[in-house]
Amino acid sequence: xSKKPTTKKTAARKPAKSKKADxxxxxxxxxxxxxxxxxxxxxxxxxLPNADGSAYIEMGRNKILCGVFGPREMHxxxxxKPNEAVLRCRYHMAPFSVDPRRSPAPSxxxxxxxxxxxxxxxxxxxxxxYPRASIDVYLEVLEADGGTRCACINAAAVALVDAGIxxxxxxxxxxxxxxxxxxxxxxxxxxDKKGQSDMPVAYMPKLGKVTxxxxxxxxxAEEAEKALNLAIEGCKKVYEVQREALKKKYGIDQPQDKPPxxxxxxxxxxxxxxxxxxx
Amino acid sequence: MYEGRIRTGENxxxxxxxxYATHLGLVNxxxxxxxxVALSTGYNPLVGDxxxxxxxxxxxxxxxxxxxxxxxxxxGIPDAVDRPFRTEYVMTRVLDIGDTxxxxxxxxxxxxxxxxSILGPGLGKVYDGFIVRITPSKIPRLIGKKGSMINMIxxxxxxxxxxxxxxxxxxxxxxxxxxxxxxxxxxxxxLEAHTSGLTNRTQEYLRQLKESSR
Numbered sequence: 260x261s262k263k264p265t266t267k268k269t270a271a272r273k274p275a276k277s278k279k280a281d282x283x284x285x286x287x288x289x290x291x292x293x294x295x296x297x298x299x300x301x302x303x304x305x306x307l308p309n310a311d312g313s314a315y316i317e318m319g320r321n322k323i324l325c326g327v328f329g330p331r332e333m334h335x336x337x338x339x340k341p342n343e344a345v346l347r348c349r350y351h352m353a354p355f356s357v358d359p360r361r362s363p364a365p366s367x368x369x370x371x372x373x374x375x376x377x378x379x380x381x382x383x384x385x386x387x388x389y390p391r392a393s394i395d396v397y398l399e400v401l402e403a404d405g406g407t408r409c410a411c412i413n414a415a416a417v418a419l420v421d422a423g424i425x426x427x428x429x430x431x432x433x434x435x436x437x438x439x440x441x442x443x444x445x446x447x448x449x450x451d452k453k454g455q456s457d458m459p460v461a462y463m464p465k466l467g468k469v470t471x472x473x474x475x476x477x478x479x480a481e482e483a484e485k486a487l488n489l490a491i492e493g494c495k496k497v498y499e500v501q502r503e504a505l506k507k508k509y510g511i512d513q514p515q516d517k518p519p520x521x522x523x524x525x526x527x528x529x530x531x532x533x534x535x536x537x538x
Numbered sequence: 539m540y541e542g543r544i545r546t547g548e549n550x551x552x553x554x555x556x557x558y559a560t561h562l563g564l565v566n567x568x569x570x571x572x573x574x575v576a577l578s579t580g581y582n583p584l585v586g587d588x589x590x591x592x593x594x595x596x597x598x599x600x601x602x603x604x605x606x607x608x609x610x611x612x613x614g615i616p617d618a619v620d621r622p623f624r625t626e627y628v629m630t631r632v633l634d635i636g637d638t639x640x641x642x643x644x645x646x647x648x649x650x651x652x653x654x655s656i657l658g659p660g661l662g663k664v665y666d667g668f669i670v671r672i673t674p675s676k677i678p679r680l681i682g683k684k685g686s687m688i689n690m691i692x693x694x695x696x697x698x699x700x701x702x703x704x705x706x707x708x709x710x711x712x713x714x715x716x717x718x719x720x721x722x723x724x725x726x727x728x729l730e731a732h733t734s735g736l737t738n739r740t741q742e743y744l745r746q747l748k749e750s751s752r
Binding site: 331344385420421 | 549551553558560561562576577578579580608609610673675732
């Protein structure tokens with residue numbers, strides 16, 4: 260597991276008011292979801308004709324557009340690395356994405372999320388195949404509803420594949436948090452603000468590697484471990500949606516992960532193509 | 539995608555006895571390797587490829603040409619003019635910024651900068667026609683087995699078609715209608731490149747287009 264060092268922020272969180280919340284299994288969250296239920300997730304790939312690759316994601320009320328350009332020549336040239344490509348991410352929230360209106364200038368938070376996304380995506384991309392080049396990922400949050408960094412990573416991974424950039428695996432991201440002393444998956448805006456803790460995780464499901472692990476607030480060691488497992492389960496669900504989105508663009512519907520029982524020689528007329536490749 | 543020791547083909551990589559795909563694409567299982575035909579890729583330059591590019595800059599003694607690769611290509615004067623070099627040559631008279639050209643990759647230098655040449659049959663500056671862009675991985679499909687697809691299109695429409703391996707296709711025909719017909723057909727091929735029986739269906743589609751234009 261290639262874990263990134265945990266980034267701890269010293270944000271002061273309000274402790275939960277009532278600690279005697281009912282322990283019934285049917286406990287529902289503010290928006291009526293079960294504790295391990297994701298928000299409705301919709302991803303579309305290839306939405307921007309002028310970008311090399313693009314994706315649009317709706318995760319709950321989050322609406323995010325992502326465009327990928329490259330591999331292309333790095334400008335300014337002195338930033339290029341002689342042995343590998345440089346992945347550049349730009350996270351930006353539209354002024355109208357939150358209420359009240361937000362200044363369009365890049366903030367500290369935007370910079371942090373851009374950096375965090377870059378390091379979450381870098382392990383998945385074969386950067387060494389494009390020396391001196393740059394791969395640019397632009398993300399525009401049109402509507403924000405908590406957990407935008409996870410949603411952005413999900414969209415960026417799909418857009419990178421859409422751009423035809425060689426990847427080791429897709430990166431799926433999902434947050435786990437704690438509210439009223441209970442662990443919950445995929446926090447919405449309300450839960451993010453009222454909760455005791457928030458832990459975004461990015462994960463490469465095929466390789467079983469964690470590429471991003473951050474935490475806000477407080478969690479005990481056991482809780483953190485449980486939360487990580489919950490997040491990984493969430494990431495796997497996201498991963499399925501990402502794959503569907505990529506397949507949908509090409510109208511592929513027969514999934515096939517295993518090779519045929521016997522290898523069949525290539526047919527003469529057409530290439531034997533019905534199987535589906537995966538990422 | 540596949541477990542076990544096997545040679546990895548195009549667009550795949552191996553990690554701990556497991557073979558994974560690096561691109562979204564169609565899997566090809568053959569007895570000695572596993573490969574993936576990618577549905578969308580960038581262009582990876584190879585020596586000998588014919589490509590279509592645009593002049594974007596002129597340096598001392600060389601043109602810089604955008605061919606859709608990660609680094610722009612260069613072409614020196616000896617590769618563009620088939621005469622002994624003389625100082626009174628004006629480079630913009632041969633090729634100016636914004637000109638489109640059909641060229642061949644003659645060399646990839648150590649920084650993987652493609653070096654081009656326009657000396658040869660079918661190469662040189664482009665004066666008229668349409669340019670269509672498709673994903674470079676689908677160029678083989680457009681050409682077809684031994685050129686079956688592209689020859690069929692040329693036969694049916696009477697257009698001249700130059701295919702750049704970088705995914706740009708130059709079409710010049712007797713009239714605008716014919717050229718637009720080819721553009722439609724190429725776009726259709728790109729959309730349906732991963733389905734079988736494409737050559738025959740394309741032929742039918744072309745005939746339909748011809749009927750309707752009459």
